[in-house]
Amino acid sequence: MRLSLALCLAATLVTPTLGLAEGKSIIVLDASGSMWGQIDGRAKLEIAREALGTVLAGMDPATEIGLIAYGHREKGACGDIELVVPPAAGTAQAITDAANSMKFLGMTPLTDSVRRAAEELKSTEAKATVILITDGIETCEADPCALGAELEASGVDFTAHVVGFGLTEAEGQAVACLAENTGGKYIQASDAGSLVEALKTTVVVQPEPVVELEPLPEPTPEPVTAVEFNLMPTAVLALKNDPVPDEEGMAWEVYPLAADGTPGERLTTEYGNPELLLDPGTYRLIGFLDEASAQMDVTLTADATATPILNLDAGRVILSPKLDATAPVDDGAAVQLTLPDGRTTTYYGLTDTVVPAGDISVRVSIGNALARTSSPRPVWPRSKATIPPTSRSKAAPMPW
Structure with missing residues (x-):
């Protein structure tokens, strides 16, 4: 049986401040026997303790964080899971001290550890994030992939990030599914430096880079069209x-x-x-x-x-050309108007027109009968003029 180490961080997150994760967090430390294995001549437990202490020292003291450990009290017991430090503000040093004094003995119940962390943080009621750092795979006949799918399907707002510490590609795939099934990341760490960076990436929320943007150009003013029509003469x-x-x-x-x-x-x-x-x-x-x-x-x-x-400074002239006062209007009568500006225009029969103000000369002919008059300045409202022509012979000289 291969033993393993796993560090899990289950956190209820809110918007990060100063690059640090906020909300209650729980680190789940898998104190399995495989922690005695070495990387670059150093025991993995030493590397893990050092990396954990470095990350905790850089966290905001107001962060509420706790510690769960398993496999630290007895060998071969998959139920050896304990809440060592309840989540609270200012517990970073207590967690570091507990990890430094802890024994590494037992099994690796990764699935039950993640479930226990979610229960401690009541992840069914608030957003929760778990960060799992493991040097091995599940050893207690449970399926972390199935747990991830179960939590995702249950509607729990839960995300798991997984850091594989010294895992082979196949072993990494066996635990990466926990991250994939919950929308998280899988990160491979192969030495002390990469483990610290992985912890910083997942435990401490990295601030977004500040990008200096070019100022936007002033928008072109929209044409003002406050009226449907702007000319109504x-x-x-x-x-x-x-x-x-x-x-x-x-x-x-x-x-x-x-x-x-x-x-x-x-x-x-x-x-x-x-x-x-x-x-x-x-x-x-x-x-x-x-x-x-x-x-x-x-x-x-x-x-x-x-x-x-x-x-217009104008008036209306209405002329009814007749041979006499009792005769009907003659539609063939030619009515010639000489306007104040000297223009001459001719109408026929009943004449109803608007003319410029001033003296208007009128000449009417019905057959051989001719008549003329000069009107006063036309005004509004309408005035009517009935002009009976004087009967003249074509050969007779005109009196005007």
Whole structure:
């Protein structure tokens, strides 16, 4: 029968502080007879005691840690398991002293030792980690691999790390499964230095390396779009008038303005009462309604809605051309309007149009009958004018 040494650390872990494991811990020391075997001319028990003392000396005094030993009181007894030092703060020296004075005699019940450590720490109620350092395999007809699978399947938050001290590859595989089945690590140690490093790696939580990161570039500001539309213009024929209704067919042309006020190419043409979302900037609006037009400049932002009112300074003229007051409107009558700016335009029949404010000259012809008049300044609301033409012969000289 081959005897073995195993050190097990079962710990309820929380977030590490200063690189040291926190929470209650139990070291399980397998004081088996194989500890008398030598590595590099030194007994393994001496190497283990020295490594254990080095690691414990570097731990935070506030760490609550205890010691379980087995195989230290009698030979051939798989039940020789004892809680030597209950887990508490400030016990590192007591554990070191106990390990230094301990006899190495008996069997290697690895499986029951791990189970006992889990029970002592009540691992079914809190996260627990076991670190097993062994120079041999299970010698008490138990299966540490099965225990790992059992604990994993039971829902216990339990992890085992295994350090193989001087094990062959095949022997390492026999105990590595305990780590694999619980999500832990298997580490091979072949001498005093590697055993100390293995203990430091598994017993003492190593701090994460500090990585200096390049500062992140300032994020590009997202474009501000706080409104659905930032331009909603309306038009009036004159100040204090109601807006021109949408059905009148008001036309709008929009031109972007350069920094010097020069208009660019036409951006869009809209009708009625438009609702637009344009890039922030300054624009020129030109409004058209029948014969009247006007323009204005407006500056737009992304977070506010501009509602400019364009004053057309215009009025509405309604003409009903008739041969006399009792006659119906003649649809073939030609109605010629001379506008204040000198432009001339012709309509036929009933004439209903918006014209610029000012004197409007009207010339109406129905067959050979002609009439003319000069209207006063058009105003809103609508005013109607019925102009009965004067009957004239084509050959007769015109009075104007």
